[in-house]
Amino acid sequence: MIPACRLVDLPRGEAHRLDIDPPVSVFHTDDGEVFAIDDTCTHQDASLADGWLEGCEVECPLHASKFNLKTGSVDAPPAKLPVRTHQVVIEDGMIYVQLSTDAPNLPPCIAARLAGGPA
Amino acid sequence: MVGASLAGLSAARSLRQQGFDGRLVVIGDEVHRPYDRPPLSKEFLAGTLGEAELALESDDEDLRAEWLLGSRAVGLDRTDRAVRLADGREVRADGVVIATGAAARSLPGSEGLAGVHTLRTLDDARALRDELARGGRLVVIGGGFIGAEVASTAYALGLDVTVVEVAPTPLAGPLGAAMGAIVSALHADHGVRLLCGVGVKGLSGETRVDAVLLEDGRTVPADIVVVGVGARPCVEWLEGSGVVLDNGVKCGADGRTSLAGVVAVGDCANWYDPRAGLHRRVEHWTGARERPANAVATLLAGGAVEPAVPRPPYFWSDQYGVKIQFAGHAAAADSVTIEAGAADTRDVLAVYRRAGDPVAVLGMNQPRPFMRWRKQLAAATS
Numbered sequence: 001m002i003p004a005c006r007l008v009d010l011p012r013g014e015a016h017r018l019d020i021d022p023p024v025s026v027f028h029t030d031d032g033e034v035f036a037i038d039d040t041c042t043h044q045d046a047s048l049a050d051g052w053l054e055g056c057e058v059e060c061p062l063h064a065s066k067f068n069l070k071t072g073s074v075d076a077p078p079a080k081l082p083v084r085t086h087q088v089v090i091e092d093g094m095i096y097v098q099l100s101t102d103a104p105n106l107p108p109c110i111a112a113r114l115a116g117g118p119a
Numbered sequence: 120m121v122g123a124s125l126a127g128l129s130a131a132r133s134l135r136q137q138g139f140d141g142r143l144v145v146i147g148d149e150v151h152r153p154y155d156r157p158p159l160s161k162e163f164l165a166g167t168l169g170e171a172e173l174a175l176e177s178d179d180e181d182l183r184a185e186w187l188l189g190s191r192a193v194g195l196d197r198t199d200r201a202v203r204l205a206d207g208r209e210v211r212a213d214g215v216v217i218a219t220g221a222a223a224r225s226l227p228g229s230e231g232l233a234g235v236h237t238l239r240t241l242d243d244a245r246a247l248r249d250e251l252a253r254g255g256r257l258v259v260i261g262g263g264f265i266g267a268e269v270a271s272t273a274y275a276l277g278l279d280v281t282v283v284e285v286a287p288t289p290l291a292g293p294l295g296a297a298m299g300a301i302v303s304a305l306h307a308d309h310g311v312r313l314l315c316g317v318g319v320k321g322l323s324g325e326t327r328v329d330a331v332l333l334e335d336g337r338t339v340p341a342d343i344v345v346v347g348v349g350a351r352p353c354v355e356w357l358e359g360s361g362v363v364l365d366n367g368v369k370c371g372a373d374g375r376t377s378l379a380g381v382v383a384v385g386d387c388a389n390w391y392d393p394r395a396g397l398h399r400r401v402e403h404w405t406g407a408r409e410r411p412a413n414a415v416a417t418l419l420a421g422g423a424v425e426p427a428v429p430r431p432p433y434f435w436s437d438q439y440g441v442k443i444q445f446a447g448h449a450a451a452a453d454s455v456t457i458e459a460g461a462a463d464t465r466d467v468l469a470v471y472r473r474a475g476d477p478v479a480v481l482g483m484n485q486p487r488p489f490m491r492w493r494k495q496l497a498a499a500t501s
Contacts, residue, residue: 046486047486047487050486050487050490051490052490052493052494061444061486061487061489061490062435062442062444062486063157063404063435064404064405064408064433074177076408077125077155077175077408078155078157078175080174080177108167108168108172
């Protein structure tokens with residue numbers, strides 16, 4: 001498990017980005033729930049931590065794709081592939097993320113870079 | 120559903136999401152299933168994104184709709200809400216969503232001249248992509264967003280590019296003159312010539328264009344010309360139908376038209392903006408995606424619902440590797456200030472205000488603060 005941040009340091013409505021590869025973001029919803037998903041939009045290179053958090057959804061800051069934080073599913077285009085979701089554990093006021101072992105759905109430009117090809 | 124692009128598809132999705140389980144017919148004049156247009160001037164034109172990736176529907180999506188594609192609507196009969204098609208067929212409906220979009224304006228006198236393009240549809244983009252791949256000298260007529268994006272893409276492909284803009288400053292309409300100047304300076308940064316304040320007199324060439332003739336007497340040699348001078352709403356088919364037209368379909372604040380059971384969405388729809396007290400035809404991707412939900416709610420409730428307030432208009436553009444984002448209405452502003460970044464480094468975050476209150480925000484490579492301002496704008500206007 002990866003320690004993310006303390007719960008008191010992540011106000012409701014805010015997101016915290018973990019600079020791992022690929023990056024993961026932790027969201028604290030207005031209802032007080034905490035979720036972790038891949039930070040990179042599956043459509044193009046954009047950080048979902050910079051997105052519009054509303055209810056249990058985050059909207060990509062660039063092209064307005066919407067992802068369900070609980071399931072990772074796409075609720076609005078142009079993205080078509082879901083983001084990975086990760087398990088969140090809160091212990092003694094600390095948020096931990098258990099990374100998914102599924103393959104990430106990264107946008108074509110990032111996937112090419114990770115594969116060692118041209119960005 | 121008359122129109123099978125983003126606005127029509129979004130309306131079809133909203134109908135199903137809001138519980139409509141009746142017969143759904145989607146009429147589209149293009150032969151293609153709904154596809155995403157923003158990449159047509161960017162990644163698709165550059166050849167880095169294929170046609171399959173433009174599809175807006177997901178593979179497992181089933182809207183239980185009948186698709187009449189390659190069928191142009193030519194009339195609407197108000198008595199039984201029958202949509203007449205060019206091939207003589209007729210589709211009667213209890214409710215009609217008008218989503219016929221807009222068409223690229225062309226340059227009078229350029230018809231039939233090879234090498235002259237507009238860019239609106241997938242077929243347009245295919246033709247232009249094939250020509251750009253051969254290289255040469257490109258002249259873009261119009262320094263708006265489509266023109267600027269085509270110039271940026273063509274520059275990256277190695278073409279020699281000139282942009283001609285009739286106004287003194289490109290993008291002054293959507294961004295205001297000060298910010299329009301900063302954003303359009305991206306052209307010169309990359310060696311793309313920008314000629315402002317000069318109109319186009321005509322094109323020269325026998326069967327294929329060879330130059331653009333300017334009103335000040337200059338001649339700009341060209342192998343390819345792209346005409347990016349805006350779009351006109353596709354509403355001719357509604358003339359005489361009883362649907363009131365005024366810069367597109369004149370609509371209420373929720374997309375309702377002058378006819379019961381008929382709503383309009385997307386680029387062809389001139390919605391009333393109650394906060395501004397005027398009608399606005401918002402030609403943005405996000406409007407075509409978000410507003411159909413409001414219009415469909417109105418349609419299903421027979422107009423008996425309080426219209427939801429649309430978010431401030433938002434659009435983006437990618438030019439020369441810079442992500443440009445804009446939300447709100449620049450025309451309403453009496454001041455604009457750069458709050459972060461700088462004009463020289465092409466990374467401004469600029470806030471537009473009217474009497475001290477923010478009415479719009481522009482970002483160049485500033486996604487995080489841009490989003491904060493965009494949310495603040497929405498909160499202030501909802």
